[in-house]
Amino acid sequence: MFEPFYEVVFNVSKNITENKTALGRPVIGVMPAFFPMELIDAAGGYPVQLWGNNLSLGKSDAYLQAFSCSVARSVLELELIEGARMVEGYAFTSICDTLINLRELYRRLFPKPTVELSIPITRTDEARRIYLKSVIASVISGLEDITGTKVTSESLTKASSLHARTRELQRQLYYIRAEKSGLIKNYDFYVTIKAGFFLPRSVYNQMLEDLLEKLDKLPQPKGKRTKIVLSGMVFDPIEIYKIFDDLNIDIVDDDFANGWRTVSKGPLEVADIVEGVTSYVFNPAPCCCLYNPDNDRHPYLVDKAKKAGAEGVLFWYIKFCEPDAFDRPQLIQRLKDEGIPASFFDVELSMTNFDAIKTRIDAFSEMIKG
Amino acid sequence: MSYFAGIDVGSLTADAVLIDETSNIISYAILPTGHDSQKAGTMAFRTALEQAGALEVDVAGVVSTGYSRGRVEEAGNSKTEISCHARGAFYYFPEVGTIIDIGGQDSKAIRVRPDGRVLDFAMNDKCAAGTGRFLEVMAGALNAPLEMMGKLALESTVEITISSTCTVFTESEVVSLISQGRKPPDIASAICRAIANRTSGLATRVGVADTVVMTGGVAKNRAVVKMLSEKLGHIIMVPEEPQIIGALGAAIIAREGGS
Numbered sequence: 092m093f094e095p096f097y098e099v100v101f102n103v104s105k106n107i108t109e110n111k112t113a114l115g116r117p118v119i120g121v122m123p124a125f126f127p128m129e130l131i132d133a134a135g136g137y138p139v140q141l142w143g144n145n146l147s148l149g150k151s152d153a154y155l156q157a158f159s160c161s162v163a164r165s166v167l168e169l170e171l172i173e174g175a176r177m178v179e180g181y182a183f184t185s186i187c188d189t190l191i192n193l194r195e196l197y198r199r200l201f202p203k204p205t206v207e208l209s210i211p212i213t214r215t216d217e218a219r220r221i222y223l224k225s226v227i228a229s230v231i232s233g234l235e236d237i238t239g240t241k242v243t244s245e246s247l248t249k250a251s252s253l254h255a256r257t258r259e260l261q262r263q264l265y266y267i268r269a270e271k272s273g274l275i276k277n278y279d280f281y282v283t284i285k286a287g288f289f290l291p292r293s294v295y296n297q298m299l300e301d302l303l304e305k306l307d308k309l310p311q312p313k314g315k316r317t318k319i320v321l322s323g324m325v326f327d328p329i330e331i332y333k334i335f336d337d338l339n340i341d342i343v344d345d346d347f348a349n350g351w352r353t354v355s356k357g358p359l360e361v362a363d364i365v366e367g368v369t370s371y372v373f374n375p376a377p378c379c380c381l382y383n384p385d386n387d388r389h390p391y392l393v394d395k396a397k398k399a400g401a402e403g404v405l406f407w408y409i410k411f412c413e414p415d416a417f418d419r420p421q422l423i424q425r426l427k428d429e430g431i432p433a434s435f436f437d438v439e440l441s442m443t444n445f446d447a448i449k450t451r452i453d454a455f456s457e458m459i460k461g
Numbered sequence: 462m463s464y465f466a467g468i469d470v471g472s473l474t475a476d477a478v479l480i481d482e483t484s485n486i487i488s489y490a491i492l493p494t495g496h497d498s499q500k501a502g503t504m505a506f507r508t509a510l511e512q513a514g515a516l517e518v519d520v521a522g523v524v525s526t527g528y529s530r531g532r533v534e535e536a537g538n539s540k541t542e543i544s545c546h547a548r549g550a551f552y553y554f555p556e557v558g559t560i561i562d563i564g565g566q567d568s569k570a571i572r573v574r575p576d577g578r579v580l581d582f583a584m585n586d587k588c589a590a591g592t593g594r595f596l597e598v599m600a601g602a603l604n605a606p607l608e609m610m611g612k613l614a615l616e617s618t619v620e621i622t623i624s625s626t627c628t629v630f631t632e633s634e635v636v637s638l639i640s641q642g643r644k645p646p647d648i649a650s651a652i653c654r655a656i657a658n659r660t661s662g663l664a665t666r667v668g669v670a671d672t673v674v675m676t677g678g679v680a681k682n683r684a685v686v687k688m689l690s691e692k693l694g695h696i697i698m699v700p701e702e703p704q705i706i707g708a709l710g711a712a713i714i715a716r717e718g719g720s
């Protein structure tokens with residue numbers, strides 16, 4: 092059932108190159124996270140999310156300190172070893188200092204054009220509107236320069252509905268996973284979501300529809316399994332899901348920046364693009380990278396865990412991700428105060444030995460089982 | 462008479478404990494893990510059997526634990542060190558609230574419920590700082606037997622502070638302290654204090670209960686135990702043979718049905 096998704100995730104370059112030829116559109120690499128890919132599609136580009144690879148780091152060491160996160164380091168490595176030749180430009184979102192620096196590095200090191208959606212801290216006052224208006228205008232014209240195609244209100248509307256459909260289908264997959272816990276292996280689930288990073292919307296949407304139709308007919312497997320919720324920025328390395336599968340632990344929901352925090356987003360409203368993008372970025376899920384006092388992560392996570400019927404919450408911490416690290420201790424404490432067991436483990440995308448993580452996950456599961 | 466066994470294959474030692482139907486310890490073995498962890502587990506198990514004059518068929522259940530718990534062929538089931546140390550420490554001290562296990566390559570703090578089950582835990586598995594391995598490297602730099610480090614440290618008269626907890630940096634710091642003519646007991650004491658300081662942070666993360674028990678090989682170092690106890694402001698209990706507590710806990714879990 093999941094083979095088509097595996098085929099994509101384990102043959103990324105081949106798939107992107109083939110799709111690029113079929114579409115006749117320039118490939119634009121999207122950096123984490125929350126860049127409205129609708130804008131790229133509307134400009135006649137083919138957006139792909141290239142982060143989350145597990146390259147061993149070498150060349151990137153010359154540009155990024157060892158205490159930068161492996162998400163940034165590995166994606167830079169990919170460009171430095173010329174592993175992203177099919178990509179013609181990059182779109183950044185300024186959600187953390189590392190990414191802001193990374194964009195500057197790309198500007199200096201590579202001839203490929205880049206655009207950056209810099210997000211203002213204040214979301215309410217008029218200054219934000221004026222600022223964002225100019226940012227979005229420059230993002231759109233930057234994209235148009237790469238693709239040679241103008242963004243129109245028709246192309247925006249069309250792109251918006253294609254992407255909205257993807258997220259809607261992905262949400263259905265999330266709901267099935269929560270309702271029929273144990274039906275979808277954790278590993279299969281994240282391979283399916285990840286395949287969407289690389290495929291054109293129309294292709295991916297069709298694959299999701301086919302999958303959902305099959306899953307709909309299947310009953311929930313019997314047997315008691317442990318239910319947990321994960322929280323983090325990036326859901327790689329996906330090898331770790333095999334550990335959860337082996338231990339009969341079901342991830343019934345997540346709070347990943349490239350998981351539910353993105354999947355939960357509604358359609359990009361294109362009538363007023365400034366308001367549309369603001370609302371897209373900040374809603375509905377809170378994120379450690381977005382300053383949003385009206386959307387507190389503490390009650391949000393507690394509520395999420397309770398609604399999912401989770402027996403515990405695990406934080407999947409990408410080492411050296413500062414925004415995530417700042418939030419984590421208080422979040423863990425809050426969950427514990429609410430009687431929800433919580434713990435964390437840290438990962439690097441380039442890691443190959445998962446024994447220590449296995450012990451942590453295993454011990455956490457033994458702990459919540461009592 | 463049937464027996465139950467726990468086999469703990471850790472990063473540095475492979476330990477086995479044999480208990481009877483009422484959880485009396487019949488025999489135990491502590492062997493180096495070496496390069497072949499599977500073989501080390503088997504050897505520890507056989508050694509414990511020999512000491513008890515028992516045969517494998519007399520053993521009704523085996524549970525494995527430790528870093529290589531998945532590679533122990535004799536075991537019918539496996540449990541993490543966290544659960545096993547909790548179970549083993551609870552056996553000796555039913556009032557235990559917090560357990561600190563310092564082994565060869567990682568240190569763990571475990572908070573237990575009144576019934577001995579795990580309530581919370583924290584681990585340091587990132588680097589050798591503050592672990593048994595750290596102590597071994599420093600003993601080497603000091604040219605002192607590992608077993609003597611604690612005794613040596615307790616003879617210290619002048620307090621020295623080591624600035625780093627990183628194994629590599631501390632080793633060169635120790636070498637330079639030696640060349641400055643600092644006394645070995647004072648250096649040993651500084652090394653033990655570095656471990657105690659680092660471990661106290663871990664213990665605070667899960668909460669320090671009234672009864673604190675220390676397990677794992679490093680608990681044999683009296684100076685580390687004393688300094689940690691001072692740092693935490695709590696008496697620390699140490700079982701007779703702290704190094705076998707993981708294996709003991711595994712044996713008890715085997716006796717209780719293996720899960």
Ligand SMILES: Nc1ncnc2c1ncn2[C@@H]1O[C@H](COP(=O)(O)OP(=O)(O)OP(=O)(O)O)[C@@H](O)[C@H]1O
Nearest residue numbers: 471472473474564565566567593594677678679681
């Ligand atoms: N007699 C002793 N005196 C002082 N320290 C000792 C003594 N014997 C062992 N140790 C310490 O105990 C450490 C090994 O502890 P233990 O056997 O609990 O580790 P392990 O279970 O193999 O490791 P881990 O749990 O990290 O995988 C050694 O590194 C050493 O520092």
Ligand code: SF4
Nearest residue numbers: 160162187189324412
């Ligand atoms: S993982 Fe964290 S530090 Fe790295 S790019 Fe993402 S938000 Fe920035």
Ligand SMILES: [Mg+2]
Nearest residue numbers: 471542564707
């Ligand atoms: Mg151990």
